[in-house]
Amino acid sequence: MYKVFYDSQCIYFDRFINRDRPEQVIKEIEYQTDEQFLEEFHEWMHAPDKADLLVLSDVDNKLRFRRFLGLFKEVKAAGGIVMNENREILFIRRLGHWDFPKGHLDPGEAAEAGALREVAEETAAGPLTILRPLPDTHHLYKEHHKIKIKHTRWFLMHCAGKPVLIPQRDEGISEAAWIGSGRLDEVLAATFRSVNEVLGPEISAFRNKNAD
Known part of the structure; x- marks a missing residue:
């Protein structure tokens, strides 16, 4: 569907x-x-x-x-679900919502390169390795009275160690945090529906691994 x-x-x-x-x-x-x-x-x-x-x-x-x-102008973006060696997931908090780090692609930039760049810029996490692609998401938004559609390419990533995170405040990010299974329900309750519905299976797999 x-x-x-x-x-x-x-x-x-x-x-x-x-x-x-x-x-x-x-x-x-x-x-x-x-x-x-x-x-x-x-x-x-x-x-x-x-x-x-x-x-x-x-x-x-x-x-x-x-x-x-094709009815709307497409805006290309990319981001990542990042897990560290402690089986924690990287989240950012922006405008009261938890989300995964992501952002617009530069002209001609490959989605994989853009996803790695955006995660590093928004959180200072690294070094990062892409493990595999995840399902894309699409969402509509209004900008200057015009409707645009953001097409986001997602990737599962691994971050070596547990680096100190630095939120990119000039992009409206108030917090970047490693979230373990104990706080996951709290964070997901304050995130976007697209995160839960499209990327939910990956989050469920994370839960199951932590339960082992």
């Missing part, structure tokens, strides 16, 4: 409603033409009490998802 996040809501691209979620929290829009869809989509975005959105279409979900992404 393809997902895009906007504020605390999720936009699903699928041909059926996920029956694990109450049907009353899902609004449906049928994607027939770009013009028709955008009109209904903007109405949904400005609704005071938005429900999650299910986008229905008679074409392949992947094709429809790509068409949707």
Whole structure:
């Protein structure tokens, strides 16, 4: 299933409603033409009490998802889930929310290089090694009255030792911390839905390893 996040809501691209979620929290829009869809989509975005959105279409979900992404300017970003030798995860706190370190890619910069750079800049963690790629995330946001879509490439990383962290305060980061399993629930309760839904399986694997 393809997902895009906007504020605390999720936009699903699928041909059926996920029956694990109450049907009353899902609004449906049928994607027939770009013009028709955008009109209904903007109405949904400005609704005071938005429900999650299910986008229905008679074409392949992947094709429809790509068409949707093409409606907005893409902003490329990259970041990492970083674990140290003590089996702790690196989190940053920005504007009251916990998150993983990430940031915009420079023009022509590879996602792997950008992810390593952003983690180092935002937290001073290192040395870092990329272990493998993780699922991408997409979320919509408004900037100067225009809607943009941020496409973030994520990577699982290892950090040697347990270096002292220095939050990048000029980027609005108030804290950088190594979080162990004992504080994980507290931190996840104050993070973004996309972190829990898309990167949740990696966090669950971390829990299971620490339980061994």
